[in-house]
Amino acid sequence: MTKKRFELCPADELPPGDRRIETLDGFSVGVFNVDGEYYAMKNDCPHQRAPLCEGKLTGTNRSDTAGEYNWERDGQIVTCPWHGWEFDVTTGESVFNPHRVKAKTFEATVETSEEDTGYSATSTNGSVSDSKADMVSDGGSCDGCGHHIEGSEPPVETYDVEVEQGTVVVYV
Ligand code: FES
Numbered sequence: 001m002t003k004k005r006f007e008l009c010p011a012d013e014l015p016p017g018d019r020r021i022e023t024l025d026g027f028s029v030g031v032f033n034v035d036g037e038y039y040a041m042k043n044d045c046p047h048q049r050a051p052l053c054e055g056k057l058t059g060t061n062r063s064d065t066a067g068e069y070n071w072e073r074d075g076q077i078v079t080c081p082w083h084g085w086e087f088d089v090t091t092g093e094s095v096f097n098p099h100r101v102k103a104k105t106f107e108a109t110v111e112t113s114e115e116d117t118g119y120s121a122t123s124t125n126g127s128v129s130d131s132k133a134d135m136v137s138d139g140g141s142c143d144g145c146g147h148h149i150e151g152s153e154p155p156v157e158t159y160d161v162e163v164e165q166g167t168v169v170v171y172v
Helices: none
Strands: 005-010 017-026 027-034 037-042 056-065 068-079 085-089 105-116 162-171
Touching: 005 017, 027 068, 027 162
Parallel strands: none
Antiparallel strands: 005 162, 017 027, 027 037, 037 105, 056 068, 068 085, 105 162
């Protein structure tokens, strides 16, 4: 089935540690920024359908040896607000039974686009210059327009015209 693409927001509006909850294609979806990576999860707990993505973001303890605990996955575990089941927002897997109890996840990413700022390169006398052929190498007059040119500067001013903007995009 073809996924639908939704542009959520500029990436800088969803900084690390933040989340947004939006309705996308009829689903309530939570989108999380975990250490600069974006993850989307259905806002629907598999236990009794609580708004899972509204829960507290935390980490979890892991123990490989009796009496020793290590805090890990800080900021990527969401705790269901109703009964406290915990899920990893990066995978949707529950902490207590990761292979059998999972929340639904969606693809989330940041896509960049180049936008034209409206600037263009023009000659110093205001007319559009289209060619390298009009340049002279060490001063004198421009072959095309006769305009005097100092030194080796080309008869055009140039501007940076590319702006990269990151947008958080979710595929549902
Ligand atoms: S509804 Fe989420 S733990 Fe019960």
